[in-house]
Amino acid sequence: MSTALVRRPTEDAAIRAASRSPRPCLYLPVILAELISANRLGDRHGVNLLAHRAVREALPEVGR
Template identity: 55%
Template sequence: MSSRWPVRRPTENAAIRAADRSERPLPPVQVLFADLITSYAIKDRRGLNLMCHRVARFGGEVGE
């Protein structure tokens, strides 16, 4: 069995660029705010940050 080194894998930057090329539709604003409230209720800081950014991207306002 022979293996070839190094194994080529996409880098994180290449994956981000590929994802950036295609526009992904956002869910309805009610779903975004429901997820925001759920993240706040379970004290999920990463989820809260993600939801705040998604709401802001949608055009809503998120206070701190």
């Protein structure tokens, strides 16, 4: 079984565009609920992104 990443140019473009604009403030419970949903769906990339986002919201000095 290969673990190679699939190239997603539209996803990469969306991430670049989102990183240029200010991030809206999300409540930590909302992020954690989405994290649980991504985990249940088996979305490893979504889990990774949401876990990092949860840390950024919980610890304001991280990544700002």
